[in-house]
Amino acid sequence: MPRRSNTKKINLALQGGGAHGAFTWGALDRLLEDERIEVDSITATSAGAMNAAAFKAGWISGGREGAQKSLKKFWMGVAGLDSLGGDLVSEWLRIVSPSTEMLSRLAELNPITWGTEAMTRVFSPYQFNPMGYHPLRKVVDEMLAVGDVCSDAALPLYIAATNVRTGKVRVFAGQDVTTDAILASACLPTLFQAIEIDDPLTGKCEAYWDGGFMGNPSLFPLFYRSECRDVLIIHINPIEREDLPVTATEILNRVNEISFNGSLLRELRTIDLVNRLKEAHLLAEDQMTENRIHSVRDDAFMSKLGVASKTTPNKALMLQLHDAGRVQMGEFLKDHFDDIGVRATVDLRAMFGWAAGLSVEEEDLFSPPKPN
Numbered sequence: 087m088p089r090r091s092n093t094k095k096i097n098l099a100l101q102g103g104g105a106h107g108a109f110t111w112g113a114l115d116r117l118l119e120d121e122r123i124e125v126d127s128i129t130a131t132s133a134g135a136m137n138a139a140a141f142k143a144g145w146i147s148g149g150r151e152g153a154q155k156s157l158k159k160f161w162m163g164v165a166g167l168d169s170l171g172g173d174l175v176s177e178w179l180r181i182v183s184p185s186t187e188m189l190s191r192l193a194e195l196n197p198i199t200w201g202t203e204a205m206t207r208v209f210s211p212y213q214f215n216p217m218g219y220h221p222l223r224k225v226v227d228e229m230l231a232v233g234d235v236c237s238d239a240a241l242p243l244y245i246a247a248t249n250v251r252t253g254k255v256r257v258f259a260g261q262d263v264t265t266d267a268i269l270a271s272a273c274l275p276t277l278f279q280a281i282e283i284d285d286p287l288t289g290k291c292e293a294y295w296d297g298g299f300m301g302n303p304s305l306f307p308l309f310y311r312s313e314c315r316d317v318l319i320i321h322i323n324p325i326e327r328e329d330l331p332v333t334a335t336e337i338l339n340r341v342n343e344i345s346f347n348g349s350l351l352r353e354l355r356t357i358d359l360v361n362r363l364k365e366a367h368l369l370a371e372d373q374m375t376e377n378r379i380h381s382v383r384d385d386a387f388m389s390k391l392g393v394a395s396k397t398t399p400n401k402a403l404m405l406q407l408h409d410a411g412r413v414q415m416g417e418f419l420k421d422h423f424d425d426i427g428v429r430a431t432v433d434l435r436a437m438f439g440w441a442a443g444l445s446v447e448e449e450d451l452f453s454p455p456k457p458n
Contacts, residue, residue, distance in 0.1 A: 211278050
């Protein structure tokens with residue numbers, strides 16, 4: 087496919103967050119409509135890894151339209167709307183669905199949700215699921231069976247999982263991006279048995295849990311393996327919540343969000359540090375590179391949701407998430423397309439500067455030299 091003269095390249099970083107990953111589906115759906123954008127690489131975790139695999143499988147088989155169809159097929163399958171007449175049901179749900187807050191509340195009050203939570207506090211998945219059944223294994227197998235999904239030749243994928251033994255992140259790339267690797271990236275330890283995969287570096291068969299614990303997603307593979315310096319993060323977990331959580335459910339929700347944002351915020355702080363050092367000419371030209379960070383997020387919308395809806399694939403809510411993702415990606419492209427390749431659109435200095443606890447002296451340390 088010949089490259090258009092006005093196209094720009096970006097790397098995608100896709101967060102995990104269970105069924106809330108439908109927001110990323112919507113964002114990618116909108117991104118694929120803009121032929122000015124080329125995706126260089128994708129780093130992803132958990133639900134983000136599912137989105138990445140569906141994106142690449144569809145891209146290989148049918149370009150932009152193929153990627154859109156592949157993403158839709160995956161999420162409609164999760165929602166149970168992949169049968170005959172699914173599109174009509176989807177449109178009907180969009181019209182008659184309750185508010186986002188109501189759907190989230192219903193998920194929290196669902197007896198199945200309460201029963202599952204109670205069971206996982208008493209029994210491990212090795213007890214209530216001794217055969218290790220995973221409902222998405224067949225779906226992922228089908229996605230990875232398309233062409234060279236595991237190859238780095240077109241659109242490299244980097245999938246993060248957490249090593250249970252060491253507590254460190256492992257990033258799967260190239261031929262290591264298997265069904266097991268993607269399921270490992272999405273393996274919540276209270277619901278699924280750890281996914282065991284051979285590690286050629288240790289010579290051991292290692293067990294892995296959800297990558298969100300240590301890399302949600304991991305950005306560092308992009309810095310080593312991609313020449314593109316623009317990274318677009320599609321967020322699922324709200325970074326900020328205005329209201330103080332006071333109920334048990336609200337506190338659990340916020341703890342979950344903070345935990346699954348922690349690794350990403352640490353990497354962003356490191357990027358900010360490197361960018362400041364480069365700006366202050368404290369690093370040689372060939373030492374590290376400055377990275378331009380962009381993001382698509384909707385904290386106000388996602389703050390209406392709780393952790394219960396992450397594990398409850400409510401059909402109406404998933405369509406609302408998809409539509410919200412489309413809107414936010416559309417706004418980003420309208421406001422910031424010209425910034426791609428030129429400047430960052432996330433102000434890391436504001437995020438991690440003096441307002442985050444640095445003294446004036448510490449802030450001055452990383453400021454660019456002042457002219458005489």
